[in-house]
Amino acid sequence: MSFDRVTLPAESIPVSRNVDVVVVGGGASGIAAAISAAANGADTLLIEQRGFLGGMGTVSLVPAFCPFTDKEKPIIRGIGLELMDRMKQACNADYRKEYEHTLDWVPIDPEILKRVYDDAALENGVSLLFHTFVYDVVLSQDKRNIEGIVIVNKSGRSIVRCKYVIDATGDADISALAGVPFQKGGEQGELQPGTMCYLLANVDRRQFHAFLKETGDTEQLHATVERAIADGALPEGRKSISGLAWVNDYLVGVNFGHVFGVDGTKAEDLTRGSIEGRRLAERQVRFFRDFVPGFEQAHMVASGEQLGIRETRRIQGDYVLTAEDFMEARSFEDDIARNAYYIDIHLANSKGNMTFTHLPPGKSHGVPYRVLLPIGIDNMWVPGRAASSDRAVQGSLRVMPNCFAMGQASGAAAAMALKTLATSRGVSVSRLRELLLEQGAWLGEAHSYEAAKPSNA
Ligand SMILES: Cc1cc2nc3c(=O)[nH]c(=O)nc-3n(C[C@H](O)[C@H](O)[C@H](O)COP(=O)(O)OP(=O)(O)OC[C@H]3O[C@@H](n4cnc5c(N)ncnc54)[C@H](O)[C@@H]3O)c2cc1C
Incomplete structure (x- = not known):
């Protein structure tokens, strides 16, 4: 099929909002990012194309949260763990009795989760705009900053001006619009299959x-x-x-x-x-x-309202996390999270095989801040399924607990950048790590908040 092209007349589009931080996408990474940015003082707008939050966990009915532990202890903590706990508390007594102390493979009640996410976002001061799709960006003259995003919804087309952007679309939509380099799937362009849950x-x-x-x-x-x-x-x-x-x-x-x-x-x-x-x-x-x-x-x-999608674009960031980093359980000076979930790559066709690679119990690798930083743009973070990694590591990093952790770090970093008018790369990573620890994240045994607190002795 071939399509003619039509040139539309140049149009002036109204600015509908002016915010500090705009988060695009209301999945695990976007929810945590928006809560974290707002709780740390940024005027934050979360835009979602559906009429509710949750991304794959509610849109596509992915039925459970992957492990929050490394099989010995919780390693994903902070906002993600709190949200999962809130879902448990909102479920009935039978559910709580069965899953209260479970941290791995906790079943999702999607209708309860949607309400929990609404409340948690609003209580933390996040503004929500649903039924809205982002389809373009306004770049600065030097193309290094996103000055606004172009949205469309029932009210028409408009621009949201912003100081910082968090691309939590899972597909790196905003990054692709801004010209960030990315890869999609394997070397032959093969993609993990989707599943209708x-x-x-x-x-x-x-x-x-x-x-x-x-x-x-x-x-x-x-x-x-x-x-x-x-x-x-x-x-x-x-x-x-x-x-x-x-x-x-x-x-x-x-x-x-x-x-x-x-x-x-x-x-x-x-x-x-x-x-x-x-x-x-x-x-x-x-x-x-x-x-x-x-x-x-x-x-x-x-x-599912949409087929569950395991992989699309992976942005090229300041660092690309590799299978070797995973296998060797490497740590980095700028770690903002830890990951222990196994590499889980689903077959690309009906004759293919699944790939599973596990770390031993108690082991995890670091997730450096740099995987959130898209090459060429100075005021955006990309947490979640599209963060910067090779294909193998994406098969592990993509699960919801990790998305929460990367989201929380992105939101905190955006709020910090706002206070000093810094770029994403200008944020003090040591201060960011302290803030994450204060706010419940876990960055490895040597870095617990308790351990970092001054002793009275
Ligand atoms: C079949 C399947 C099974 C899985 N099983 C598990 C499991 O058991 N446990 C687990 O923890 N993880 C599981 N995962 C992985 C996990 O669900 C996803 O990788 C994770 O939800 C990704 O989170 P995210 O925030 O990056 O993106 P998403 O959850 O995809 O959220 C992105 C959000 O952005 C919105 N959006 C996208 N583009 C735009 C746009 N341009 N404008 C406005 N809004 C936009 C979308 O509507 C969506 O709500 C599974 C995934 C699949 C597909």
């Missing part, structure tokens, strides 16, 4: 667990899935149903199966992904009903 009601966890115990078919349910593939009840591809997150005995979130060849920065691909994803989910529900004890009456109550 969904919630099933009317299921019976006790019966399901009894079946697992009886068959010895453990968590992966491999044999059952293989049988269904052989029978043609399921397509070829992912064989494990490890992604079951039980909100209660009768409601389960499902992350199972793949949709291949979807580039989440293209509307046409996302459209196909939604349609294929829903079709696959429907087939899976029939499989669950026919093959899996406890699921005979399963009823799908919701599927």
Whole structure:
């Protein structure tokens, strides 16, 4: 198909707002960034294209939070841990009893999480603007600063002027508009597949667990899935149903199966992904009903508004975190977070293999401040799925607890920069690290806030 081009007349666009910090994207990284910037004194606006916060965790119904621990202790703390705890407190007594002390793979109740995020953002003084898409940026003459972003919503087109920007779109949309170099996927342009996650009601966890115990078919349910593939009840591809997150005995979130060849920065691909994803989910529900004890009456109550997207752009930052940094559990002088989640790269096509690489329990590597700093721009941070790393490390860094931690650091840095009118690179990283420790983050054994406090002796 070929498209003609049409030149629109030059248009003067009104300035609708003037803020210190604009955060684009309300996923894990954007929520933490906005709360952190506002709590540290910046007039902060968070813009989100959907009508609620949560990104993949609510938009795409990703059913659980990945581990906050290194299998020995919590290493993601601060705002992310507080938000997860608030979600637990907002759930009913049964949920709290079961998950109160769990820090790894905590199931998400998406409707409760949306309300928790609204309240936490507003209580901390964040201004929210939903149903709004950012589609352009206004650059300074030397192109090193973003002076405003161009938005479109039901009220029309307008410009939000800002001193600093946090690109938490997960796809590095703002960075791409500003000309930041990036990479997308693997060397052949291959991308991890998407998954249409969904919630099933009317299921019976006790019966399901009894079946697992009886068959010895453990968590992966491999044999059952293989049988269904052989029978043609399921397509070829992912064989494990490890992604079951039980909100209660009768409601389960499902992350199972793949949709291949979807580039989440293209509307046409996302459209196909939604349609294929829903079709696959429907087939899976029939499989669950026919093959899996406890699921005979399963009823799908919701599927993701969008196909879950694991990877698109990775910005090129001042530092590119590598698989070697991960494997050697390296630390950096400018660490603003630690990561222990395994490298988890999903197959790019139905014949491919999954890649998993774990660090030993108790080990983590540092996430340096420089991975948040996009090359060529002086007043922007990029936390979250699109932060600067190689492809292997993105397969680990991308999970929600890490996104919270990178977001918190970006927001705190923006608020600090504002106070001294500094660039993102002009922020005192040692002071930033102190501030993060004061505000609950964890930067390794040697750097706890308690350890840093002056002793009375
Ligand atoms: C199928 C799947 C399963 C996963 N499983 C887990 C898991 O079990 N546990 C876990 O912790 N992580 C999991 N992850 C990873 C994790 O969910 C994401 O990587 C993480 O949510 C990324 O956070 P983010 O803030 O960078 O981006 P996102 O969560 O994608 O949030 C970005 C937000 O920005 C908004 N946005 C984007 N562009 C614009 C624009 N131009 N204008 C306005 N708004 C915009 C989007 O609407 C979205 O709300 C999974 C991911 C997928 C896809």
